[in-house]
Each structure stands twice: as structure tokens, then as C-alpha cells.
Amino acid sequence: MHREPLDAVRSYRARHAWRVLAEFRELLALSNVTGDLPALRRNAAAVADLLTARGARMEVVEHAGAAPLVTGRLGTGDRPTLGVYVHYDGQPVGTGWHSPPFTPTLRDGDREVPFPGPGDAVHDDWRLYSRAAADDKAPLIALATALDGLRDAGVEPAVDLVFCLDGEEESGSPHLAGYLDALRGRLRADAWLVFDGPVHHSGAPQVVLGVRGYCGFELTVHGPTRELHSGHFGNWVPNPALTLAHLLATFKDEHGNVTVQGFYDDTAPPGDADRAALAALPPVEDVLLERVGVAGPEIPDSRLADRLMLPSFNIRGLRAGDVGDAARNVVPATASASVDIRLAAGDRPERMLRRVREHLTAHGCLVLDRDPTDAERRAHHRIVRLDAALGYPAVRTPAGTPIVRHLAELATEAAGEEALTVPGLGGSLPLHALSRLDSPLVILPIANADNNQHAADENLLLRNLWYGVDLFTLLLTRRP
Amino acid sequence: MHREPLDAVRSYRARHAWRVLAEFRELLALSNVTGDLPALRRNAAAVADLLTARGARMEVVEHAGAAPLVTGRLGTGDRPTLGVYVHYDGQPVGTGWHSPPFTPTLRDGDREVPFPGPGDAVHDDWRLYSRAAADDKAPLIALATALDGLRDAGVEPAVDLVFCLDGEEESGSPHLAGYLDALRGRLRADAWLVFDGPVHHSGAPQVVLGVRGYCGFELTVHGPTRELHSGHFGNWVPNPALTLAHLLATFKDEHGNVTVQGFYDDTAPPGDADRAALAALPPVEDVLLERVGVAGPEIPDSRLADRLMLPSFNIRGLRAGDVGDAARNVVPATASASVDIRLAAGDRPERMLRRVREHLTAHGCLVLDRDPTDAERRAHHRIVRLDAALGYPAVRTPAGTPIVRHLAELATEAAGEEALTVPGLGGSLPLHALSRLDSPLVILPIANADNNQHAADENLLLRNLWYGVDLFTLLLTRRP
Numbered sequence: 001m002h003r004e005p006l007d008a009v010r011s012y013r014a015r016h017a018w019r020v021l022a023e024f025r026e027l028l029a030l031s032n033v034t035g036d037l038p039a040l041r042r043n044a045a046a047v048a049d050l051l052t053a054r055g056a057r058m059e060v061v062e063h064a065g066a067a068p069l070v071t072g073r074l075g076t077g078d079r080p081t082l083g084v085y086v087h088y089d090g091q092p093v094g095t096g097w098h099s100p101p102f103t104p105t106l107r108d109g110d111r112e113v114p115f116p117g118p119g120d121a122v123h124d125d126w127r128l129y130s131r132a133a134a135d136d137k138a139p140l141i142a143l144a145t146a147l148d149g150l151r152d153a154g155v156e157p158a159v160d161l162v163f164c165l166d167g168e169e170e171s172g173s174p175h176l177a178g179y180l181d182a183l184r185g186r187l188r189a190d191a192w193l194v195f196d197g198p199v200h201h202s203g204a205p206q207v208v209l210g211v212r213g214y215c216g217f218e219l220t221v222h223g224p225t226r227e228l229h230s231g232h233f234g235n236w237v238p239n240p241a242l243t244l245a246h247l248l249a250t251f252k253d254e255h256g257n258v259t260v261q262g263f264y265d266d267t268a269p270p271g272d273a274d275r276a277a278l279a280a281l282p283p284v285e286d287v288l289l290e291r292v293g294v295a296g297p298e299i300p301d302s303r304l305a306d307r308l309m310l311p312s313f314n315i316r317g318l319r320a321g322d323v324g325d326a327a328r329n330v331v332p333a334t335a336s337a338s339v340d341i342r343l344a345a346g347d348r349p350e351r352m353l354r355r356v357r358e359h360l361t362a363h364g365c366l367v368l369d370r371d372p373t374d375a376e377r378r379a380h381h382r383i384v385r386l387d388a389a390l391g392y393p394a395v396r397t398p399a400g401t402p403i404v405r406h407l408a409e410l411a412t413e414a415a416g417e418e419a420l421t422v423p424g425l426g427g428s429l430p431l432h433a434l435s436r437l438d439s440p441l442v443i444l445p446i447a448n449a450d451n452n453q454h455a456a457d458e459n460l461l462l463r464n465l466w467y468g469v470d471l472f473t474l475l476l477t478r479r480p
Numbered sequence: 481m482h483r484e485p486l487d488a489v490r491s492y493r494a495r496h497a498w499r500v501l502a503e504f505r506e507l508l509a510l511s512n513v514t515g516d517l518p519a520l521r522r523n524a525a526a527v528a529d530l531l532t533a534r535g536a537r538m539e540v541v542e543h544a545g546a547a548p549l550v551t552g553r554l555g556t557g558d559r560p561t562l563g564v565y566v567h568y569d570g571q572p573v574g575t576g577w578h579s580p581p582f583t584p585t586l587r588d589g590d591r592e593v594p595f596p597g598p599g600d601a602v603h604d605d606w607r608l609y610s611r612a613a614a615d616d617k618a619p620l621i622a623l624a625t626a627l628d629g630l631r632d633a634g635v636e637p638a639v640d641l642v643f644c645l646d647g648e649e650e651s652g653s654p655h656l657a658g659y660l661d662a663l664r665g666r667l668r669a670d671a672w673l674v675f676d677g678p679v680h681h682s683g684a685p686q687v688v689l690g691v692r693g694y695c696g697f698e699l700t701v702h703g704p705t706r707e708l709h710s711g712h713f714g715n716w717v718p719n720p721a722l723t724l725a726h727l728l729a730t731f732k733d734e735h736g737n738v739t740v741q742g743f744y745d746d747t748a749p750p751g752d753a754d755r756a757a758l759a760a761l762p763p764v765e766d767v768l769l770e771r772v773g774v775a776g777p778e779i780p781d782s783r784l785a786d787r788l789m790l791p792s793f794n795i796r797g798l799r800a801g802d803v804g805d806a807a808r809n810v811v812p813a814t815a816s817a818s819v820d821i822r823l824a825a826g827d828r829p830e831r832m833l834r835r836v837r838e839h840l841t842a843h844g845c846l847v848l849d850r851d852p853t854d855a856e857r858r859a860h861h862r863i864v865r866l867d868a869a870l871g872y873p874a875v876r877t878p879a880g881t882p883i884v885r886h887l888a889e890l891a892t893e894a895a896g897e898e899a900l901t902v903p904g905l906g907g908s909l910p911l912h913a914l915s916r917l918d919s920p921l922v923i924l925p926i927a928n929a930d931n932n933q934h935a936a937d938e939n940l941l942l943r944n945l946w947y948g949v950d951l952f953t954l955l956l957t958r959r960p
Binding site: 212218223224225226228229230231232233234235236237238239241242244245246248249252254256288289290292293294295296297298299302304307308310311312313314315316317318319320321322323324326327328329330331332335336337338340342374377378379380381425426427428 | 692698703704705706708709710711712713714715716717718719721722724725726728729732734736768769770772773774775776777778779782784787788790791792793794795796797798799800801802803804806807808809810811812815816817818820822854857858859860861905906907908
């Protein structure tokens, strides 16, 4: 073999695309709704078999009450080692699909095309529709195909891989930390690569260095013990919906700044390399504002990427009495808000929630974690119930970490387009558990941006599957 | 006849209580759910017959699409005339009844007692359970019984009565103004008396001089065109629930004062007699605070009766996204509040709603009566939709009006307990139409305060029925 391994694998997958799609179809036909343990066990076995067939030594580990974790190693053990994190569970299917979610279907635009056989043409702009086609089984097939292509070309990988294939990501990975603690000695790697999520909206590949953490709370203001006639009691008995409005207005000012004492104190400021990476990101603001139909961002002229480096305070929901045709003339008994806080690097969920509690106390509230007693009702003018969800911290690898540059170069070469180095995504992933493995953590998305992740008609653009094959080929053949 | 007419009628109804209850039972057995035209026609005929049998000249008038109005006159036409307003329709029945709502049932405490026959004892603390027993058929039976007693005693009434018996009160009396305009010439009276609602919580009789008016609005803040992922967009795209909280906080301060410019400007201040009546009302605040389970009123140490003389601003409901287990990590697309404004004497619904609109404009809102266009979304940072419900003005007869003292004296004598003169109730009734008859309007409640009006197990305490008989007896025999 004198050709570059990448050329060889590209040639291989062009010739064997029909076989790749057949194997992908089989994997996708396995229902993998998160939480469905029997189904997830079938997926775990299939995923382990997929990599065993490519020479990896795989093991399906199962802790009581948890979906299995599929782990294993590919390689000799004396080479640089990359950790590969993929999740094999999927979101619930919901409704609105044009083909059944576990009946993988190929389409060319709106037109269904039959799965190809040997020698049939396969077009890069076809899409494969199925739950988990993009999120997150695509990387498994991409890796298997890269390994098949390298074997076909007689190329020995230059790095080892260790695997952490999660069956509970869509449920928040509640048992991942426990699995990792138990397996820690077998999961050493020079870096852990998370294959999940979509490439940039522009179609450019991206190397993502962080995700936000998460915590949240339900806040309920307690008014009278029951709804009261607004004519007989309104204007005299305090209205909990008004109190809630006043309280929420104290959390964030009209300019988008959270006014909770210390809210931004723990956040790690971006380093020089992070700032450079942020500055290099293409502007997306005008397009996004047009798409979502608003006149401007919360903070005038702010850039989305910059705002994602800070913790957020978002009101997810409000509830009191009824509105519209269902509204009744009452003073509501309670008024509730649901809030999610996205955490930036350095923020700690428990500290954030403590600040929220202190903020409420400072604004005159008796803060309870249960409903008030009659005695408390008579003694306190402002009573709130705070139900906190602790969540998990953010993950952020500094852009100056040596392997980041290596990965960005490989992504650029695989895609034939300059890869973006993105210091942080807006979303939260329960990746913090992986940071206990003490290696740099980098996210390498493969799927197209319009993959309908979590929704009906989830799909993978074949061009993005081939990008994944190329990226794995380079990861396997270039030493970091 | 040498006895006082009141004594004579009391003696009559003691002897004939079984007959009164039999006639009441028959009237209550007629289903009268508001909006059920065929049922309401049967009620209108029964009510007209009831009074025709007592010598009134009755007429059932029916405008297209409306429940009938029963009108008529009792008397010679050359005497002082009192208008009698009663409504013969009832609330929908709902669920939770211990006996069917249109199967009138007598109970002594929890124990059902058979309807009495001639000579059987009847106790004042029995209750008659039925939809409309209290609200609002009791005054019709009380009047009929008073007339029977007077005839039995050979007493000629000293006043005439004209009747306005409404079949749509529980639907907001949408056609009442039209009926009154058509019948105006036949409805002249020295005062119009509204027999509806309960006596005071303390059990004392009351003469009520006003009810609040009503207007309201639905306010919807428009954010992004659809719910957005709070991780990807939160902290950058404006959150409509936060904007709503900020806006609501501008409407009413934390001390309970409405901060809309001009909100209190039109309200007629109470006169000397009104202030004296307010001061004479027994304190109810401590008992009510205990009952509703709050530490204090919105405005510290304020009295309920004083607050009812001012317009109110009450948030009936809030809606945005979801809360609790249903909450999702989104920036909501819209956030809505439903508000009712109770109007005091002098306030005009259209002026109040204009002030609300101006307040929103002053706080930077583009105020629409429809959803925004794409162009509006891109041009305006704060967009709200305001859907207004115009309602109706308040009614208030000044406490210094000559007939008020007369009525209070009669109520005191009928009840054997000092009657309260109440300048204004908290609730709203569509009585404004009656004020086009250009006579003082006074509400004379008969029913017990715990009558479960509008709810399951509506009931009338017989003692209150007898109070009604006595009150009508005095109204008929004492010239104002």
C-alpha cells in the first residue's frame, strides 16, 4: 500500500457503501429508547459484537438497575490511547414521523430510495431516517467502517482506542460515574473524545471543548390556602402571582444580567486561546435572530458564543390559576415558576442553588422545601417553596491544550474545510463524570446540523457519515 | 285586625310553613341551569304563575335568543312603588352533591327529614338543599308567602311592586339592558331592590349599596416564534416569561398599590354617610386572615371594606412553558397573564383599559390586538398582545340616599338585629343595566352566608327564608 490511508479508506467505503448501510440499518432497527432495559441490553450486545468483529476486546458491564455500559479496548496497549465515548440509547420516539422510527428508511429529498445492493450508486446527499441515526449510533458505524477500510488496505492503526459506550445518556447518565469509578484502571487515555451532537450550522466541522452544566429549581409562592373569589378578596389578600412576578424580576434585570449576589463569581474566565477561538467563530447572530423571529438579543449586540461562556438563568415555565377561556376570577392559591440554570466552567451546582436560596431570603421570603404549615402561613408574609434539582457541573477543556490543535487539524483534513474550535456549546451533557478520568475531554460531532435530533424524522446525511469514517481513519492513523 | 301586620304574617307562616315548603319544593324541582332556554321558559311560566296567583298582573317577555324576562306589577298604580329584581336562573350544577341538585331535600344538620305536612313541626335551623334554593328563588317564595300572610290577615299593601325577574343573571345578563330599554315605561319605581346574595358573615342582615364593575385583559408577551432549546439559546434570546414578570411588576408595587398612571383618578370618593357606614362595619379582618391562611393583607392593616371602595388589579393566571414534572428546557415562545380589574364607583371600563394600554406603551411595548407579523417581530424588542374584556361599570348608591335609612330600619326590624349598611360588595354583578331605570339601587340579601352559592350542596337555612318573608311584609306595609 503506497496510498495515504485516508484515500484507501475512502475508496473502500465508496465500494462498500451498500454494505455499510446494510449494517447500519440492522443496528438502527433495534429499538433503543432510553430506559427500556431489555431493548438496551440487545443494543449493548450488538454494539459489542460490532467492535469485537473488528478485533476489539469488548465487555458488557451491567450494574444493578442500570443499562449496560459497553467497554473494551482496541489495540496493543503500548501506543497512544484515545478514549471513545458514544451513547447507544436514544430519545423516546414521540409522534409525527414519516416512516416508523425503527424502520430505517433512505430518502433522496422527499423520495424514498431502496437500500442499495452491491454495485448500486449511493449519493452523499441521501439521508437515512431513523431514531438514533444521528444521535448517536452514527459514530459506531463510522468507526467500524474506518477499521474495515484500514484492514482492507493493510494499515495498522497508530493508536489504541478504549471505549465507554453509554446506555443512559438520554436519561442523564445517572450511573455513569459509578461505572467509571469501577472501571477506572481500564479507561486510561491520552484524551477522551465524545462523539455526539451536530456539526456547525454552517456545515463546517467543529471541535467542541465544553458543554454547560446544569441545575434548576421549581419556585412556588404560597398565597391563600385555596383559590379565593377575586371580587370578595382581591385588592386585600396578597396575590401570589404578583409576588412571583416581583421575585422573578429581582433575579434578572431588564438588560439580561442576573442580579443574584455572586452568580458570576465562580465562572472561569476564558484564556487567551479560548478568546482567540471565540473571536474566530463565524458570526451567526443575524441569521439566528431572523430564524427565531426576535428583534435582538437580550443584551444588545452580544454574541451568542460569548454568552455561552457564562451561566444562564432561564424561566422555563410559569403557572398560576388559568388564562384565556379557562381563566376564572380568583386570587390563585399558588404561583410557580420553573427555572433552569446552565452552568459555565467553574460553577458548582450546589453553590448556585445556595445563592438562589440566599437571594430569596434576602428578598424577605421564608424558603421551605415543603408546603408551609398553618403556623408558618400566619407568621410570614412571603412564603416560597424551593425544589432544587442539583444537576451537574460544566466541562471545559482549555483551547490551549495540546491535543486540541491536533484534533482540529484532523477534523479539517477529514472534512476538507477548516474546522471551528468552539470553546463551549450551549447545551448541557452529563459529561462531567468523564472528567473523573483525568484526561482532556473533547467533543467531535459528526451529524448534520439539521438532523432533527430528539424529534420526529431524525436523520443522518450520508455525507456526514462519510465525514465520520474519514475522521476515525485519521484519528486511528495519526499519532497525537 | 288589630295586630301588627308583621305579627300576623309571622303567625300565618308558622301555621303554614309546610305549605310554603311544598310550594318552594315544586319551584326548585324545575331545573333552571342558566342558558338552558327550554328549562328557563318553564321556570319563567312558573314564576309568573306564582305571582299571578297573588294578584299581580304578570307578563313573560321573550326577546329572540334570550331567556324570558318576567315582568309585571302588583298594586293599584297610585302608591309608592318599589322595584323587585330577582333572577330565576341558576348556576350549572357541577358535581359533589349529597342529594340531586333538582331534588329538593330538607335536612336537620346531616340528617334528612321528610317534608312536613299540616300540623308537623318545622324548625328554623333546618336547611333546604337544592340548586337555586338560595340563589335566587328564595326571595320569590318569601314574597309569595308575605302576600299570602297579608291577605290572610286582611291587610292591604301600602306600596306597589314592579317586577324584573331575570333569567340570565348567571350568564352575565347579556340581554337585560335591551329588555329594560323596551320596558322602561312600565318599570318606574321609587327604588329598585335587588334580592340576591347572602347576609353578612356574622349573620346580621345587610343593606348593600353597591357592587363593583368589571373589566379584564389577557396579556401575552411574544418571544421567539417557537420554543427554543434553553441551552443553545438561553442567555441570548430574550425570555418572554422574564419580560412578563418585569411588566407585571410595573403594574402593582410590592405594597399593593396599582402604579398605572391615573388608575385611581375616576373613582368616586365615599361621602360622609358612606364613610360612617364603613366605619360602623364590624371588623372581619382577623377572622378572614385566619380562614384563608395568610399573615396579613396586601396593604398592612388595611380593612377589607375600605379596599372594596377602590378598583382592584388581580392576576388570575399565568402561563408559560411548563412547570414541575412537565417542565422542559426551553425558552418559551410566549408568556401570558390573565388579569381582572374590579371597578369602583365612577370608574369606566374603557378608560381603565386605555390606561393599561398606555402603561404598556410607556414601558416600551408594541401593543397589538393580534399576534405580531414577522416584520413587527424584527423591529420591536417588546411585543405584547392585549385582549381586553370590556365588562361593565360599578353600581353604588350613596349611603345618604333617603330610602337607604328606611330599608335599613326594615331589615333591622325583620331580623331583630341591627342591619349593616354596606357601601359596597367585593363581587361584581351585571346590575349596571338596572341603573338606566334612574332609581336608587339597593341590594337586600336574604340567604345565609354559608349557602354554598354556585357550588355543590347549595342550601337555604329556613331562618333566612323567614327573614325574607318578614322583610317583604315590612316593605309592603311601610311607606318609604
